[in-house]
Structure formats: structure tokens, C-alpha cells
Amino acid sequence: MGKYRGASQLVLLPKTTTEVSKILSYCNTKRLAVVPQGGNTGLVGGSVPVFDEVIVGLAGMNKIISFDNVNGILTCEAGCVLENLSTFVENEGFIMPLDLGAKGSCHIGGNISTNAGGLRFIRYGSLHGNVLGLEVVLADGTILDMLTTLRKDNTGYDLKHLFIGSEGSLGVVTKISVLTPAKLSSTNVAFLSCNDYTSCQKLLLAARRSLGEILSAFEFMDHHCIDLAMQHLEGVQNPLPASPYKFYVLVETTGSDESSDKTKLEAFLLRSMEDGLVADGVIAQDISQASNFWRIREGISEASVKVGAVYKYDLSITVEKLYDIVEEMRCRLGDNAEVLGYGHLGDGNLHLNIVSSKYDDNILAQIEPFVYEWTSAQRGSISAEHGLGLMKAEKIHYSKSPEAVQLMASIKKLLDPKSILNPYKVLPQSVL
Amino acid sequence: MGKYRGASQLVLLPKTTTEVSKILSYCNTKRLAVVPQGGNTGLVGGSVPVFDEVIVGLAGMNKIISFDNVNGILTCEAGCVLENLSTFVENEGFIMPLDLGAKGSCHIGGNISTNAGGLRFIRYGSLHGNVLGLEVVLADGTILDMLTTLRKDNTGYDLKHLFIGSEGSLGVVTKISVLTPAKLSSTNVAFLSCNDYTSCQKLLLAARRSLGEILSAFEFMDHHCIDLAMQHLEGVQNPLPASPYKFYVLVETTGSDESSDKTKLEAFLLRSMEDGLVADGVIAQDISQASNFWRIREGISEASVKVGAVYKYDLSITVEKLYDIVEEMRCRLGDNAEVLGYGHLGDGNLHLNIVSSKYDDNILAQIEPFVYEWTSAQRGSISAEHGLGLMKAEKIHYSKSPEAVQLMASIKKLLDPKSILNPYKVLPQSVL
Known part of the structure; x- marks a missing residue:
């Protein structure tokens, strides 16, 4: 996004875990700081070199290792681009449990290191629930093999969670196994307007109740967002007649039965209008209309930059x-x-x-x-x-207790005693 | 289950987190070993005193603190019995994301400390995905407040995961916030037989595809289990005519539309019989029949003890x-x-x-x-x-690499340097 400009004299592009291990082992011995870098799409400066850190780019490690098409378990290298993985598993009848705007360039290793949320979170939850295994290289070059493909494993502490969301400051994620849900055949999208925020909340509760297991997105935006999107995004139309609605909600369902899913969504819309929760609303009649709805929601960030x-x-x-x-x-x-x-x-x-x-x-x-x-x-x-990255490392205490931050610092020192991994990120300098 | 008999001269029953903190602080100073104990229903001896550890029982901390009935977020103390929590949230239109045989006596704190799996795992996944926040008392008495009720929080390392499944060896869980899914109105159960294991596998894949988002259990048992259940469980009947079927599968669906869910399950059963995956099958016509199906599956353990x-x-x-x-x-x-x-x-x-x-x-x-x-x-x-508990602490290397076990030991030493928390459990003595 242009806010952070890094500078580094050296970019290394390892092709194997062993090469990552050798790089870290060398850097650790020489006390050389390192920034692991995936698709470099983060918004908090987590993947930029602050002074002259060595960049370890994972783009060269982009192989799919295996796919278990009975259980939907994908094992791949960290440098795989999310969209490529999505396309691959969709051809096998599954979907990735996460989807986000940057999918065309972000890497799965970066997604895991930042604990990316995104658009499917409401349905499939956090990466802490979906990632089955990781291979991670520690600061001293130790290769930590936690690359299990099991759904359940209660043998000792589940260490992989330490690395999910730690923004490359505890280790470099090199391989991943992730559970992919079965792809469902039917998707429907509705674009609704509400007159006040209380209605948006009640609508959310009603959606949880009425749409139950098929609810796959509940996104909201105020009318300022819509105005901006209409003004700055090319070829985008407001699906609803221009009126003084204050809030807009995009509701998506994903299920396995086209006709019953659509009936449910229509009934939900009708009832919500009768109950006064929804002022106006429309259900996409085809894929292009559905894309237009999503384009508005996903384009807000792009429009605001303009x-x-x-x-x-x-x-x-x-x-x-x-x-x-x-x-x-x-x-x-x-x-x-x-x-x-x-x-x-x-x-x-x-x-x-x-x-x-x-x-x-x-x-x-x-x-x-x-x-x-x-x-x-x-x-x-x-x-x-x-994530916190560079932007908010010093602000962690707004969300975490002193005791928790202290324990994080102790863990950082335990795993990276020479502080070579992604310095100035995640944790405040005062506790290290 | 009677395999482990503990002995302790002292059972303490704190009523508050402060009391837990005082107990641990005192024990840590005096190097007195402690066993945290919930409902004591574990199967690997994780909650029994090995020599003369002080038992810290959490049964006195059994209050529900709050329930957010828009988002389904329950906050409660660790000593709450799972079944009581289930009843409570069901009255609010939600369900607990986990259910297991021991629900009548196990505590939610113990469930979290052992990362309990159970019968709803296939649908709602692991506690790592469902637990939003924890309050934990560390070995030295420090109260670690991670009791957030947020679905998303990427500020620093997500420390709560360290305590989920660590069997009380890193800290004592005192409070919990957990995401509870909306209760769905329609449940259907089918009891099926298969002639070989390959058919069971294919049936699983078919169930994922055809039942999609409403699949909520896929349990299997071989004919030896059924024979034993019929022999030893009172009032239980084989739903299928006695025949030489080798395998039995219980499929449950949970959804929001009674008639469409049942139609889906019937179609699935019909197709599976036509495809030769299922030899015979029956769908429960009422709650009592459904309970009978579940009683067989859940009674296997009880029958085998006889x-x-x-x-x-x-x-x-x-x-x-x-x-x-x-x-x-x-x-x-x-x-x-x-x-x-x-x-x-x-x-x-x-x-x-x-x-x-x-x-x-x-x-x-x-x-x-x-x-x-x-x-x-x-x-x-x-x-x-x-979990590993006492039974399998020395066997951890069968499932985890030496590097991973070593890191677990380092974390144990960091959090509990005097080794007072649940000694002889989880990790082998050789690495501590």
C-alpha cells in the first residue's frame, strides 16, 4: 500500500527447507537480522526490512506436495500463491478455508504467519482451526517437523499455534498442511439495505437463525462506502435504487441444494422486510450480478485510496x-x-x-x-x-495485558535468543 | 475407569481465581507439586496425583459469567460441568461446540486442558478453533488474562493455544470464553451397514459431497462392537436385521430445514444402496429410535468394560x-x-x-x-x-519429533521452572 518502504542489500530465494535452514543457521551465528517475505501484501509493514535485514523470500518454494481427495487435506510449500491453491483444490472438488482480496499475490505461508482472516471466516473459522500441520525453521536453523495431516492429535503441546499469527518472528514457515472443506454446488448472494445499525445487528441474528448452516458471509458497509465505491470504481452499479439508506449488507449462502438454498434466502429476505429489518433488498439472479455485489464490498479499499x-x-x-x-x-x-x-x-x-x-x-x-x-x-x-507488524508493535498493550506481553517476550527470547527474526515487529522493543 | 488410583493428603477447592493464584504462588515457593483436577473423567491418568501432589479441584468454580445471545459467546468458570453448559446455551438457542460421553461429569476446564474432541468435531472442529479466550493461572501464581470474547484478534502471539491440550502442565485454566454455534432445528440419524471397509471410506466421501453442510456425525463400528453392545447393553436393539454385515456406520445430519434435510438424507441412503456402498440402512423415525442408534455407538465402551x-x-x-x-x-x-x-x-x-x-x-x-x-x-x-497424561507421557516420541519434544520441554521449563504443575504427565522425564 506504499506506506512502508523497506531497503535491503540482499534478497535470498531458497528453493528448499534445507536452504532456509542453512540461511538461518548462518545468519544466527553471525547475528544477521532476517525478514521472511511471502507475497508482501500485508498492511502493517510486517514483511518489510526496517534497516538492512536480509530478505528471505519464499516465492521459490511454491510446490504442491500432496492432496488427499477423500479428506480434503492439502500439503504444500509456503510460497504457494493462495489463488493458485484455490484453483487447484477447486478442481478436486474442495475449496480453501480462506479467501481474501490479496489472493492473487499473497502466499499461504504469509497467510499463516499473519493468521489471515478474510471473507470465509464466518463459515470456516480461524486458521488455528484449519491448519493441521506446519514445518517451520527456527532461528538457529533447526527444522521443526510438525507437518502432520491428522485432524486430531493430542500428543503434547500443539506447538504449531505459536507460529500461526506470529508474523515470522518465531520461525519461518516452510510447509503447510491444511484442511479444505468440500466445495458446495450452490451460492446465492443478496444485497440489502437497512435504515439503522440496530437493524443490521438484528438482521445478523436473524440470518444466523434462518439461514443456519448455509450462511457463508455477512458483510456490512455504511452509505459513505457505497457512495465512494460508486464514484471511484469503474463499471460498478448500486444494486438498489439510490435512496437515503444508511447501511448496506451483503449476505451470501453456500450450500449443496440450489433450489432449497434459494428458497431459504428468499424467505429470509421477505421475513426481514416484513419485520422492518431490511428497507430494500435484491438477490443476485446470475453470477455477473453476484460478482457486482462482491465487487462493491471488495472495492471499498481500492476506492478509498483514490x-x-x-x-x-x-x-x-x-x-x-x-x-x-x-x-x-x-x-x-x-x-x-x-x-x-x-x-x-x-x-x-x-x-x-x-x-x-x-x-x-x-x-x-x-x-x-x-x-x-x-x-x-x-x-x-x-x-x-x-497483525501488528511494524505499524503497531509498540501498541500491543492496548489489546494485551502486561503479563501476556511479558510471556510473549519470554517465548520470543526462548525461540530467537539473538533476535534475528523480523526485528522491530510484533513486540515492543521495551520488553525484549 | 479405575486404571489409575491416585493418593493425596490434601484437596483444595478454591472458589475464585485469586484463591487459585494464592495456592499456586504458595506451592511454587515451597516447591509443592500440584494436580489440577476437573471432573476427573480422563482416560490417561492426567488428573490423578502420582505420589502426594496437592489436588486443586476446580468444582467450586462453576459459575456462568455471561452469555452474549447475539453472537453465541459463553463466558464461564472452569469448573462448570459440560452438560450444564449445554442445557444453559440450548435454552438460549445455541449449542456447545463439543459433546462427549462424559458430559454429565466432565468440566469445561478439563475439556480445554485436554483439548477434548468428541462427537461434534466433524462439524465444529477443534477447541483451538472454538475457544475465544482463557484466564489461566501460571505456576508462580501470575494471573494471565486472555479472556477476550472476540472472534478475531491478531495482536501478538495467541498464547491461549499453549494451554489448550497441555493437560494442566503449563497453567491452571480458571475461566473460558467459547463460541457456541446456533442450535439447528432438525436432526436426522441413519444407521447403515457396509460389507467392507472400502465401502465405509467411499460412503464417507459420498456423505461429505451429498450431505455437505448438514453432516454432523459420521461414526463407524465393526460388527464385533455391535455384537458386544447387543450382548451387554440393556434394552438396546440392532436396528438392522441380524446378518453378517462387517461394518456399521451412524450418519447424523443437523440443519435448519426439517423436510429438505430428511429428503437429502433419504436420497443419500438410496443412492448409496444403489451404488453398492451400503448393504442395508434405516433412518430413525422418531427421537427414541435416534437415541437407540446413538446408544449403541456411545455404549461400546461401557459394553467392553463388562x-x-x-x-x-x-x-x-x-x-x-x-x-x-x-x-x-x-x-x-x-x-x-x-x-x-x-x-x-x-x-x-x-x-x-x-x-x-x-x-x-x-x-x-x-x-x-x-x-x-x-x-x-x-x-x-x-x-x-x-491426551498423554501419565499413561503415555513417555511415549510422546512415537508421534512427535525430538526437536518438537525438546521445544515443548523448553516451554515447560519457561512457564513452570520448578516443575510443580502436574508432574510426570505429558512430557517424558528424560527431557525435563
Whole structure:
């Protein structure tokens, strides 16, 4: 996104785990700092060299190792591009348990190292639940083989979880095995509008109840997002007649029975309109209409960049309070900037984007630390799915207790005593 | 199950986290060993005192703290009995993401400490995916507050995973927040027979494809299990006419649409019979019939105990090879013992039970270490869902690499340097 510009004199592109091991072993001995790099699509500067770290790029390790097409278990190298994996498993009748905007260039190793969330989270949950095994190279070059392909294994501590979401600061993920759900034949998408935020919440509960096991996305965006998308995204149309709706919700179902799924969604829409939860709504009649709905939701980030500067925040807040921060921020900033609220409502994940024509320290001072303090007071997370990286390493205490941060630091020192792995990221310097 | 008899001079029953903290702080200072104890229903001796450890029983901490009935998030104390929690959340329109035979007495804290699997695993996955937050007291009395109720949080290392499945050896779990799925209105159960193991596997794949999102259990048992259940369980009937079927499969669906779910299951059964995968089958017509089907599956363990001695193994093996070990074991043991194979086929989890009229060291010598070596050679797990506890602490290397075991030991030493928490469990003494 251009916010972070790294500089490094050396990029190494290992082809095998043994090569990764040799690189780390050498760097550890010489106390040379290393940045593991996947597709470099992160939003918090987790994969950029801060000073002159050696970049270890995983792009050369992009082989699919095996696929178990009875159980849907994929084993592959860390440098595989997510979209390539998606295409591969879809041809086998399965889908990847995660999907996100950057899929065309992000690597699965990076997805795991940042614990990527994305669009299928509401249905398939976190990578902590879907990743079955990992191979990781530790700072000293030790190859840690945890590459099991078993769904259940309770023999000792489940170490792989330490590396999921640790942003390459505890080890370099080299191989992955992941459970892929069976691909379902029928997908339906509805685009709905609500007059107030309370209706959005009630609609979410109603969707959980009425759509049950076929609910696969519940995304929301306020009308500022829609206006921006209509203005800046080419060829995109508002599916609903231009009216003063305050909120828009995209509901997707995925199931195995075309006609019963559609009937369910139609009944849900009808009932929600009768109950006054939905002001207006439309169900996509074909794939191109469905793509248009998704294009609006996925294009918000792209549209906001076209305004000029974007201050991006990725927060987890209890659903009841989730929109309060958007309104508070609007009050604080007045006409100085535009405040957009959208995100994965079903997961309690708000993307708060504040856009202005150019970067301005005064605007930033009105946003931070307020946004972090507010989130902290709600016991929310200041980074729902993007990680801390360089951007928020020093801000971890807004979401984690001193005792927890201390234990994280102890674990970092245990696994990487010379602090060669991705320095300045994840943890504040004061505890290391 | 009577295999392990502990002895302790002191049982402490704290009522609050502060009391747990004071107990551990005192014991740590005095180097007194401690066994955390929940419902004491574990099968590997993880909750028994080996010599004279102080028992810290969590039964007094059994309060429900809060329930968010929009998002289905339960927060409670560790000593809550699973069945009580199930009843509570069902009244709110949700279900617990786990269910197991011992639910009437096991505690949620114990479930988390052993990473319990159980009957809903195929649908809702592992506790690593469902537990949102934990409060844990460390060996030195430090209270580690990780009791978030957020679905997504990527701020630093996700430490709670260290405590899920570590059998009380890294800390004492005192509070839990867990995501509970919405309760679905329609449940259907079918009881099927297959002529060979290959058909069971193909049937699993067909069930994943045809039943898709409503599949909620796929349990299997061989005819030896059925014979034993019929012989020893009162009031239980074989739903299928007595015939020489080799395997039986219980398929459950849970969904939100009674009629379409039943139609799907009927179509699945019909197609599977036409394809020759299923020899015979019946769908429960009412709740009492459904309970009878489940009673057979859940009663196998109870029935096997009535024979005399039971050698119990809980293995994860790739589905293709899962039944081979049962047959190999039958060849090895001949007439000396009866070998039963059953379990959660959908999760690749075999419960191998070997029954004989009384314990016999010669029989044991024929089983072990063979069963562990065989499982290890298949890269399986020697403990799918029961944990290692006292029984298998020394056997961890069959499923984990030396590097992984070494790292586990380092983490144990970091968190519990005086080794007061649940000694002799989980890890082999040689690495500590």
C-alpha cells in the first residue's frame, strides 16, 4: 500500500527447507537480522526490512506436495500463491478455508504467519482451526517437523499455534498442511439495505437463525462506502435504487441444494422486510450480478485510496458497539476527513478507514491514540486480522495485558535468543 | 475407569481465581507439586496425583459469567460441568461446540486442558478453533488474562493455544470464553451397514459431497462392537436385521430445514444402496429410535468394560489405513482377546479396544509397543483426543519429533521452572 518502504542489500530465494535452514543457521551465528517475505501484501509493514535485514523470500518454494481427495487435506510449500491453491483444490472438488482480496499475490505461508482472516471466516473459522500441520525453521536453523495431516492429535503441546499469527518472528514457515472443506454446488448472494445499525445487528441474528448452516458471509458497509465505491470504481452499479439508506449488507449462502438454498434466502429476505429489518433488498439472479455485489464490498479499499490518503484501522469490537467508534470518529473529525465503516460484521471485525485528500499530522493526532484507547476500553482488538507488524508493535498493550506481553517476550527470547527474526515487529522493543 | 488410583493428603477447592493464584504462588515457593483436577473423567491418568501432589479441584468454580445471545459467546468458570453448559446455551438457542460421553461429569476446564474432541468435531472442529479466550493461572501464581470474547484478534502471539491440550502442565485454566454455534432445528440419524471397509471410506466421501453442510456425525463400528453392545447393553436393539454385515456406520445430519434435510438424507441412503456402498440402512423415525442408534455407538465402551479387562487405544490414522491396525492386531492376538475397532471415522480417529476376561501382561506385550510403532510408521497420532497424561507421557516420541519434544520441554521449563504443575504427565522425564 506504499506506506512502508523497506531497503535491503540482499534478497535470498531458497528453493528448499534445507536452504532456509542453512540461511538461518548462518545468519544466527553471525547475528544477521532476517525478514521472511511471502507475497508482501500485508498492511502493517510486517514483511518489510526496517534497516538492512536480509530478505528471505519464499516465492521459490511454491510446490504442491500432496492432496488427499477423500479428506480434503492439502500439503504444500509456503510460497504457494493462495489463488493458485484455490484453483487447484477447486478442481478436486474442495475449496480453501480462506479467501481474501490479496489472493492473487499473497502466499499461504504469509497467510499463516499473519493468521489471515478474510471473507470465509464466518463459515470456516480461524486458521488455528484449519491448519493441521506446519514445518517451520527456527532461528538457529533447526527444522521443526510438525507437518502432520491428522485432524486430531493430542500428543503434547500443539506447538504449531505459536507460529500461526506470529508474523515470522518465531520461525519461518516452510510447509503447510491444511484442511479444505468440500466445495458446495450452490451460492446465492443478496444485497440489502437497512435504515439503522440496530437493524443490521438484528438482521445478523436473524440470518444466523434462518439461514443456519448455509450462511457463508455477512458483510456490512455504511452509505459513505457505497457512495465512494460508486464514484471511484469503474463499471460498478448500486444494486438498489439510490435512496437515503444508511447501511448496506451483503449476505451470501453456500450450500449443496440450489433450489432449497434459494428458497431459504428468499424467505429470509421477505421475513426481514416484513419485520422492518431490511428497507430494500435484491438477490443476485446470475453470477455477473453476484460478482457486482462482491465487487462493491471488495472495492471499498481500492476506492478509498483514490481519494488520496487513507488512515486504516482494523478493529475487533463486540457487535453491539462496533459502529459507535465510526460515529465518534465522525464527530471528532468534522469536515476534515471522511470516515468509512465497513467489514465482516458476522465476525465483529470493523475496517475503519479515514480518508482525506492528503496525509496530515493534525488529522492523525485526532485519530490516534484515541481509536486505540477507545478500542482498549471496550476490550476490543486493535488488530483483528492484519497483525501488528511494524505499524503497531509498540501498541500491543492496548489489546494485551502486561503479563501476556511479558510471556510473549519470554517465548520470543526462548525461540530467537539473538533476535534475528523480523526485528522491530510484533513486540515492543521495551520488553525484549 | 479405575486404571489409575491416585493418593493425596490434601484437596483444595478454591472458589475464585485469586484463591487459585494464592495456592499456586504458595506451592511454587515451597516447591509443592500440584494436580489440577476437573471432573476427573480422563482416560490417561492426567488428573490423578502420582505420589502426594496437592489436588486443586476446580468444582467450586462453576459459575456462568455471561452469555452474549447475539453472537453465541459463553463466558464461564472452569469448573462448570459440560452438560450444564449445554442445557444453559440450548435454552438460549445455541449449542456447545463439543459433546462427549462424559458430559454429565466432565468440566469445561478439563475439556480445554485436554483439548477434548468428541462427537461434534466433524462439524465444529477443534477447541483451538472454538475457544475465544482463557484466564489461566501460571505456576508462580501470575494471573494471565486472555479472556477476550472476540472472534478475531491478531495482536501478538495467541498464547491461549499453549494451554489448550497441555493437560494442566503449563497453567491452571480458571475461566473460558467459547463460541457456541446456533442450535439447528432438525436432526436426522441413519444407521447403515457396509460389507467392507472400502465401502465405509467411499460412503464417507459420498456423505461429505451429498450431505455437505448438514453432516454432523459420521461414526463407524465393526460388527464385533455391535455384537458386544447387543450382548451387554440393556434394552438396546440392532436396528438392522441380524446378518453378517462387517461394518456399521451412524450418519447424523443437523440443519435448519426439517423436510429438505430428511429428503437429502433419504436420497443419500438410496443412492448409496444403489451404488453398492451400503448393504442395508434405516433412518430413525422418531427421537427414541435416534437415541437407540446413538446408544449403541456411545455404549461400546461401557459394553467392553463388562467383558473384564480393556486395553484402550485412541489413534489418529489416515482414513485409508485406519482399519489395518485392527486387522493386524486381530492376527497377532488370535483367540487371546477380542479386538474392537470403532470411532469417529469422519475425523480419522480410531478407538481400538482390546478386551479379554482379565488383565494379562502377555497380551499387553503383544499389543505394546507394536501398536505405537505401527501408528508412528504411518505418521499417525498415538493419542487423538485423550491426551498423554501419565499413561503415555513417555511415549510422546512415537508421534512427535525430538526437536518438537525438546521445544515443548523448553516451554515447560519457561512457564513452570520448578516443575510443580502436574508432574510426570505429558512430557517424558528424560527431557525435563
